[in-house]
Amino acid sequence: xxxxxxxxxxxxxxxxxxxxxxxxxxxxxxxxxxxxxxxxxxxxxxxxxxxxxxxxxxxxxxxxxxxxxxxxxxxxxxxxxxxxxxxxxxxxxxxxxxxxxxxxxxxxxxxxxxxxxxxxxxxxxxxxxxxxxxxxxxxxxxxxxxxxxxxxxxxxxxxxxxxxxxxxxxxxxxxxxxxxxxxxxxxxxxxxxxxxxxxxxxxxxxxxxxxxxxxxxxxxxxxxxxxxxxxxxxxxxxxxxxxxxxxxxxxxxxxxxxxxxxxxxxxxxxxxxxxxxxxxxxxxxxxxxxxxxxxxxxxxxxxxxxxxxxxxxxxxxxxxxxxxxxxxxxxxxxxxxxxxxxxxxxxxxxxxxxxxxxxxxxxxxxxxxxxxxxxxxxxxxxxxxxxxxxxxxxxxxxxxxxxxxxxxxxxxxxxxxxxxxxxxxxxxxxxxxxxxxxxxxxxxxxxxxxxxxxxxxxxxxxxxxxxxxxxxxxxxxxxxxxxxxxx
Numbered sequence: 001x002x003x004x005x006x007x008x009x010x011x012x013x014x015x016x017x018x019x020x021x022x023x024x025x026x027x028x029x030x031x032x033x034x035x036x037x038x039x040x041x042x043x044x045x046x047x048x049x050x051x052x053x054x055x056x057x058x059x060x061x062x063x064x065x066x067x068x069x070x071x072x073x074x075x076x077x078x079x080x081x082x083x084x085x086x087x088x089x090x091x092x093x094x095x096x097x098x099x100x101x102x103x104x105x106x107x108x109x110x111x112x113x114x115x116x117x118x119x120x121x122x123x124x125x126x127x128x129x130x131x132x133x134x135x136x137x138x139x140x141x142x143x144x145x146x147x148x149x150x151x152x153x154x155x156x157x158x159x160x161x162x163x164x165x166x167x168x169x170x171x172x173x174x175x176x177x178x179x180x181x182x183x184x185x186x187x188x189x190x191x192x193x194x195x196x197x198x199x200x201x202x203x204x205x206x207x208x209x210x211x212x213x214x215x216x217x218x219x220x221x222x223x224x225x226x227x228x229x230x231x232x233x234x235x236x237x238x239x240x241x242x243x244x245x246x247x248x249x250x251x252x253x254x255x256x257x258x259x260x261x262x263x264x265x266x267x268x269x270x271x272x273x274x275x276x277x278x279x280x281x282x283x284x285x286x287x288x289x290x291x292x293x294x295x296x297x298x299x300x301x302x303x304x305x306x307x308x309x310x311x312x313x314x315x316x317x318x319x320x321x322x323x324x325x326x327x328x329x330x331x332x333x334x335x336x337x338x339x340x341x342x343x344x345x346x347x348x349x350x351x352x353x354x355x356x357x358x359x360x361x362x363x364x365x366x367x368x369x370x371x372x373x374x375x376x377x378x379x380x381x382x383x384x385x386x387x388x389x390x391x392x393x394x395x396x397x398x399x400x401x402x403x404x405x406x407x408x409x410x411x412x413x414x415x416x417x418x419x420x421x422x423x424x425x426x427x428x429x430x431x432x433x434x435x436x437x438x439x440x441x442x443x444x445x446x447x448x449x450x451x452x453x454x455x456x457x458x459x460x461x462x463x464x465x466x467x468x469x470x471x472x473x474x475x476x477x478x479x480x481x482x483x484x485x486x487x
Contacts, residue, residue, distance in 0.1 A: 005036045008044045008204050009187040011051035012197030018043035028094030028324040029315050029363040037180045040203035048172050048201045052143045055198020056170035060140050064120040071116035073193035078109040092179040094324030095277050096315045108158030114446035115166035118467050131481045138471040140168035141220040145213040148175045149225040151280040154182035159461050160223045167470035170199050177206045217241045228455050246459035250384045251412025254405035255285035259293045261417035267301045269441035275368045278323045279388035283413035288392045289401050295394045306350050306368050314359035324363040331364040334387030341380035347373040406432045411453030415441045
């Protein structure tokens, strides 16, 4: 039986490339190829740009309330098709269906809904200057590019398209070549909702397609989600014509658990921030600092819950809460980090092996892993692993643990658990991270801006400021008096 072949989505419909080149997509839970996708060759790239120019002309000329109505129709369609879209995400990513059903599609829809509501609310200013005056107006940038990651493919496509489209831009989106199908389904939904052809195009491929987007002179902004090294390449490409950039990059986030914390809640946060989506989340709190007086109590509960409450297997089984890593190569990278931790003297509290569950024996599974007896200079503590590997480290002094938590070039997320509200705020204000939680971890509502400090990113996604970042400010000076000229 032949596998399906999908095409790029340009100007409102699938478009065949000229080269016939394709790449294959593998289900991480089975190790089997499930479909093929055509690459965006030179022909597709040219068509996508021309289409986006046409789409921008129509879309940007619409009244913001009209754009809002179309986006809200897309939100309804996303929610109506939640189960089918979630299944696509599971087959592409290997994450459990119980996550994708209630998070991936619905939170993406929430973001589009949020920006659809804000679209008609963008206003300029007016100010007198003597007898003259000036006013400002918000105008869309033009054609923007979005480059997505493979851990939350549809959600990231929504996060990037919501503000870009609400502001009146056209968007060319490139999903990860590991997970390319969800973005095409989003494009189909936008067309069903009444969006003009070309306002949202999807191009497919690996790094070379992303580099084309970054260097193209007709693209005004690039929004990228991915690893730090790739982000630096994106920024270099965007510098070719001084494109605006938004980048949400990697993290090595600390979670600090003080001696007065609710230990069970803190364990829940640590497990959520290390094992949800099998650890493949950039904000994960992979460095867990626990006060010495509750350290052993924390470890006892963590070990028990990790070994008894996690169900590994076929991600399409609704009882499974821990899925497969994205690829065979990535699984090996995670296992290499685990071996590095053992070689450098860390001790395994639990996990540390690859798994072959009966319901998915050929998938790319690594057991939820917890290291103890760590120190801050170990590779597993310093480097982003992007897998289910937690390091737990004791501390005694508040000032010292803040210093240790900040001793990284990254600054994406951070968390504090303490029932002392003054201490919680005092500490969180000193942590150099852009997304912070107090007595919680991982929540990221559409209303809240998210992004990183230091090498974890530039700019923000979600929140009002993100909509503004997809516009440019035009100032118009109006002369009401005669020009005073020496000539």
